[in-house]
Amino acid sequence: MTRTARILPRLAPPAVLxxxxxxxxxxxxxxxxxxxxxxxxxxxxxxxxxxxxxxxxITLASGAFVGIGAYVTAVLAVHAGVDxxxxxxxxxxxxxxxxxxxxxxxxxxxxIQLIILTAVVAVAFAPVVKRLDHLTxxxxxxxxxxxxxxxxxxxxxxxxxxxxxxxxxxxVWYVATQIxxxxxxxxxxxxxxxxxxxxxxxxxPSRYRILTFAISSAFCAVAGSLYAWSYGFVAPDAFxxxxxxxxxxxxxxxxxxxxxxxxxxxxxxxxxxxFLGEVSASLTGLLFGVALILLVYVMPGGVAGVxxxxxxxxxxxxxxxxxxxxxxxxxxxxGGPHGAATVDRAVQTGGSDVQ
Amino acid sequence: xxxxxxxxxxxVRRALLSATVVACVVGAATGCGGSVSSSSSGGSSSPxxxxxxxxxxxxxxxxxxxxxxxxxxxxxKAYFDSVNARGGVQGRKIDFVYYDDAGDPSxxxxxxxRLVEQDKxxxxxxxxxNTVSASILDYVNQHRVPDLFAVAGxxxxxxxxxxxxxxxxxxxxxxxxxxxxxxxxSRNPNAKIGVLATNDDAGQSYVRGMEGVLAGTGAKIVSKxxxxxxxxxVDSQIAKLRASGADTLAVIxxxxxxxxxxxxxxxxxxxxxxxxxxxxxxRDASLKPVGFExxxxxxxxFFAKDPSDxxxxxxxALQRYRDTLxxxxxxxxxxxxxxxxxxxxxxxxxxxxxxxxxxTRAAVNDAAHNLDLPTIDGLLPGIPLKxxxxxxxxxxxxxxxxxxxxRWVPVGDPVSYEGKTPR
Numbered sequence: 071m072t073r074t075a076r077i078l079p080r081l082a083p084p085a086v087l088x089x090x091x092x093x094x095x096x097x098x099x100x101x102x103x104x105x106x107x108x109x110x111x112x113x114x115x116x117x118x119x120x121x122x123x124x125x126x127x128i129t130l131a132s133g134a135f136v137g138i139g140a141y142v143t144a145v146l147a148v149h150a151g152v153d154x155x156x157x158x159x160x161x162x163x164x165x166x167x168x169x170x171x172x173x174x175x176x177x178x179x180x181x182i183q184l185i186i187l188t189a190v191v192a193v194a195f196a197p198v199v200k201r202l203d204h205l206t207x208x209x210x211x212x213x214x215x216x217x218x219x220x221x222x223x224x225x226x227x228x229x230x231x232x233x234x235x236x237x238x239x240x241x242v243w244y245v246a247t248q249i250x251x252x253x254x255x256x257x258x259x260x261x262x263x264x265x266x267x268x269x270x271x272x273x274x275p276s277r278y279r280i281l282t283f284a285i286s287s288a289f290c291a292v293a294g295s296l297y298a299w300s301y302g303f304v305a306p307d308a309f310x311x312x313x314x315x316x317x318x319x320x321x322x323x324x325x326x327x328x329x330x331x332x333x334x335x336x337x338x339x340x341x342x343x344x345f346l347g348e349v350s351a352s353l354t355g356l357l358f359g360v361a362l363i364l365l366v367y368v369m370p371g372g373v374a375g376v377x378x379x380x381x382x383x384x385x386x387x388x389x390x391x392x393x394x395x396x397x398x399x400x401x402x403x404x405g406g407p408h409g410a411a412t413v414d415r416a417v418q419t420g421g422s423d424v425q
Numbered sequence: 426x427x428x429x430x431x432x433x434x435x436x437v438r439r440a441l442l443s444a445t446v447v448a449c450v451v452g453a454a455t456g457c458g459g460s461v462s463s464s465s466s467g468g469s470s471s472p473x474x475x476x477x478x479x480x481x482x483x484x485x486x487x488x489x490x491x492x493x494x495x496x497x498x499x500x501x502k503a504y505f506d507s508v509n510a511r512g513g514v515q516g517r518k519i520d521f522v523y524y525d526d527a528g529d530p531s532x533x534x535x536x537x538x539r540l541v542e543q544d545k546x547x548x549x550x551x552x553x554x555n556t557v558s559a560s561i562l563d564y565v566n567q568h569r570v571p572d573l574f575a576v577a578g579x580x581x582x583x584x585x586x587x588x589x590x591x592x593x594x595x596x597x598x599x600x601x602x603x604x605x606x607x608x609x610x611s612r613n614p615n616a617k618i619g620v621l622a623t624n625d626d627a628g629q630s631y632v633r634g635m636e637g638v639l640a641g642t643g644a645k646i647v648s649k650x651x652x653x654x655x656x657x658x659v660d661s662q663i664a665k666l667r668a669s670g671a672d673t674l675a676v677i678x679x680x681x682x683x684x685x686x687x688x689x690x691x692x693x694x695x696x697x698x699x700x701x702x703x704x705x706x707x708r709d710a711s712l713k714p715v716g717f718e719x720x721x722x723x724x725x726x727f728f729a730k731d732p733s734d735x736x737x738x739x740x741x742a743l744q745r746y747r748d749t750l751x752x753x754x755x756x757x758x759x760x761x762x763x764x765x766x767x768x769x770x771x772x773x774x775x776x777x778x779x780x781x782x783x784x785t786r787a788a789v790n791d792a793a794h795n796l797d798l799p800t801i802d803g804l805l806p807g808i809p810l811k812x813x814x815x816x817x818x819x820x821x822x823x824x825x826x827x828x829x830x831x832r833w834v835p836v837g838d839p840v841s842y843e844g845k846t847p848r
Binding site for chain 2: 100
C-alpha cells in the first residue's frame, strides 16, 4: 500500500498521457477530434483554475484569451506562413503580455468590479477582431492550415493534431502543478485568504495577482492555439462571453484547485452538449444550463472534490485512519503561510489538491 | 515540507483521480476502429442512403440570442414529414437529423463533423446565416459533402470555384445592394445614402453591390455604420447617419435591429427615403413593433411572399404551406417569414433530390447547381429560381415593394440580375 501510494502519483501523469496518445488507435476520427477538444478546454480551464481557484480572482475574459491565442496562430500561419505548430511558441507569451496589460488594472479590483472589467474584455473581443479585418479576416473568420504529419507516415490529421496538442498541454500541466504545489501556489492562497495580512508577511499581493492573471491568460492562449489546430478555422463569434462563463462553470465542476479536475471540466464542457443532443436538439442549450447548475449544486467541490471524498471514505474503512482534519491542519501549517481559513475551506469542500 | 500522511493520501487520491479520468476519457470514446491511418477517410460515394431512407443533417441556432433563426430546423422537418407521408423522395424517406449550435461557429463545425462522420449523413442542409455557414465551408468542401442551400447572401457563397460543394439558397446581398442602388437612383439621382449594416460579409457585400451601381452617378454612400448582435440599441448609429447629412437610409439587419433602427428614426422625426433588406422587412417581426403608422412608405426588395401579409390570406400556395404546418409543424408560427423561407428551402432540397439522376453525393451536388424551379410555394410571381454552371445564386431577381397601410405593395416590375449577381 505504502509503496503503491508513493509510485502511483508519479505514474499517473505519464499513464494519462500514454492513454490519450494511444486513444486514436482505438477510436474513430470524430472521437479523436472530441478528445482533442477536451484537451483544449482542459488547458483553458487550468488557466481559470489558477486564477479563480488559487488567486481567488473571478474572470470572464478567459474565452477572449483563448480567442487571442487562436488568432495569434491563425494570423501567423495565414499571413506570415509560419508552421501552425510553431505559433504556440508565440501565442503563450502574447497571451502573457495581454494578461499583464489587463492584469494591472485587474489587480486593483475585487469582486464585482473585476467581473465587470473582464466581461468588458470578453464583449469587446468580437467587435475588435472584426474591425481588424485586414488581419483577422473579419466576421467570416480565417481558415487555418491544420498541422499535418509528413505524408509518408500516413497519419490522419485528427490523430496527428491530438498528438501534437499533447505536448503544449503537458507543458501547461507541468507549469500548473509546479505553481500549485510550489511556493507561488502557497503564496497565492495566502494572498487570497489573507489579503490584508499578506503585505505584513512580505508579499506584494498585487504583483502576485498580475503574475497570476498573466500566466492564466498565457494558458488560455495556448488553448487557443490548440483550438486553431483542431478546428482549422477561427471566427470572432466562436469566443463569446458565454464561453468564458461556461469555462468558469466547468472549472468549478471539475474542482477549482485540482489540476486533474481541469481534464474532467473539459470533458463536461465537450461531452455534455454532445449527449444532450441525443436527448433533444431544441432543448440542448437549456438542458446544458440546468446540468451545469445541478452539477455545481450536488458537487460543490467539483469532480475532484467528490473523488477525494470517495477516497477518504474508502480509506477510512481500510486504514486505522487518524483524523483527516488534524493531518491536514498540520500539513497546512508546515507548508507555509496557509491560514486557518484554507484548512477550513479544504475541509468544507471535501479537500482540494493543494495542501 | 509535507508530512508523510498527506503525501500518501495525496498519492492515492491522485492515482484514483487519474485512473477515473482515463476511464472517463476511454469510456467517452465509444467508437470502434482506429483513426490513425489517414486512408480511413473516403469510402462510399453515397453514405447516408439506403433503399429506404436518405439521411440529411442540419445544425441550427436553437438557443442563444439568435434563436429566432432556429425555426429553420423544425420548419424544414415539417415539410420533410409531409413528403415522407406521401412516400418520400425517390422511394426513400428523408431522415432529417439536426443539433443545436447556439450560433457558435465551433459548435457548428462540431455538429457538422458529427453529422458527417458519426451519423453518416448524406449531406448538410440549410445552415443559416453568413457566420454559421462560413464556418463549415472548408470542411464540407475538403470532404466533398454536399452543403446544400445555405441561407447566406454574402459574396463568399457565390464563389463556386472555391466552394464547389456549397450551394446557397438566398438572394446575394450584393444583388440586394445593386437593386436598392438602382431604385434609389430612380428616385433621387443625387441621393446621399446612409447605410446601417451588420458587421459581416452580408453587410459588406450589400455595400459593394450598391457602390457598383452608384459609381459614376451623382448619388453616393455618405456614411456606413455597423452594429453588433450584442448591441442593446442602434441609437448612436442612427444619430451618426443622420448627422452625416444622409437623405436616404438603407438598413441591412435582422428583424430586432431593424425595429430598433426604425423606431429611433421615427423618434428623431427624421424622414429619409428608407430601404430595408429582406431580413429586415418582416411585417410582423420588424414593422409591427414600431407601429405601422410610423413606417409608412418604407421600401424593400422581396423574392418571397410575406406570410403575415393579409393579401396572401387566400393564396393557394400559402394555403398549402399553412395546411402542412398545421398537420406536421405543431407550435410553429406560419406568419414568421423565416418559417416560410425554411419551408421553401425544404421544397428546393426535395426537388433537387427528386431530379437527381442518382442519389450519390456528386450527382445531387450537380443537380443543386443546375436548378430551374419556378413552382416553389412561397415564391413571388415573376421571380425565377435558377442555378447554372458558374452561377450558384438561385435567386437574382427582386420585386421592389412599399409598405402602405398594413401591407407590402409591389412597386414596378421585378428587377432582374439573372446571371449577374455582383461579385
